[in-house]
Amino acid sequence: MLIGVLALQGDFREHIWALQRLGVEAFAVKTVPDLEKVDGLIIPGGESTSIGRIAQVTGVGEKIVQLAKEGLPIYGTCAGMILLAKKIVDHPEQYSFGLMDIAVRRNAYGRQIESFEVYLDVAKFGKVKAVFIRAPKIVELGKGVEVLASYDNTPVLVQQGNLLASSFHPELTDDLRIHEYFVKMVVDRHESVR
Numbered sequence: 148m149l150i151g152v153l154a155l156q157g158d159f160r161e162h163i164w165a166l167q168r169l170g171v172e173a174f175a176v177k178t179v180p181d182l183e184k185v186d187g188l189i190i191p192g193g194e195s196t197s198i199g200r201i202a203q204v205t206g207v208g209e210k211i212v213q214l215a216k217e218g219l220p221i222y223g224t225c226a227g228m229i230l231l232a233k234k235i236v237d238h239p240e241q242y243s244f245g246l247m248d249i250a251v252r253r254n255a256y257g258r259q260i261e262s263f264e265v266y267l268d269v270a271k272f273g274k275v276k277a278v279f280i281r282a283p284k285i286v287e288l289g290k291g292v293e294v295l296a297s298y299d300n301t302p303v304l305v306q307q308g309n310l311l312a313s314s315f316h317p318e319l320t321d322d323l324r325i326h327e328y329f330v331k332m333v334v335d336r337h338e339s340v341r
Contacts, residue, residue, distance in 0.1 A: 151173070153191060157191040159191045179206050219309060220336050223247075223311070249288055254282070269295055284314065
């Protein structure tokens with residue numbers, strides 16, 4: 148089993164380290180051939196416009212959409228959530244993969260200087276420390292999207308089938324349970340297609 152972390156820009160290294168601490172083989176994905184090797188994919192935080200632009204120009208974005216529709220488990224954090232969203236309300240012209248039935252507003256929790264940490268109650272495994280840095284806010288939620296955690300009455304960790312997304316950065320804490328949850332999604336899918 149091999150999990151890729153999209154490495155076009157952003158904090159992809161931290162996700163790779165988190166996966167490695169779980170004993171999972173992980174690597175930096177930069178090209179379409181890289182994507183063809185993975186059993187799961189994480190789209191990290193960073194600059195959603197930069198990541199999206201590079202993904203669009205290189206064909207990586209088109210391949211991600213194809214693989215997601217085929218059932219590949221994908222987890223997007225912060226900018227990754229923005230890229231997974233079907234709608235970016237404050238930047239409707241911005242490129243996204245348009246996969247998850249959510250609408251988001253970029254940087255809705257404030258600028259970098261207003262970053263913060265909180266503990267969230269995650270439905271599947273209890274309290275988790277969450278780091279919010281220029282985080283997107285979900286402003287619309289489709290019927291098929293399950294809310295796994297909320298902050299201030301707003302969903303911040305959601306799942307829709309093979310897609311998982313968080314407004315916050317679990318890779319910046321020592322708590323590996325959200326990565327572990329994603330790895331379980333990958334394992335379950337890996338075993339079902341064998």
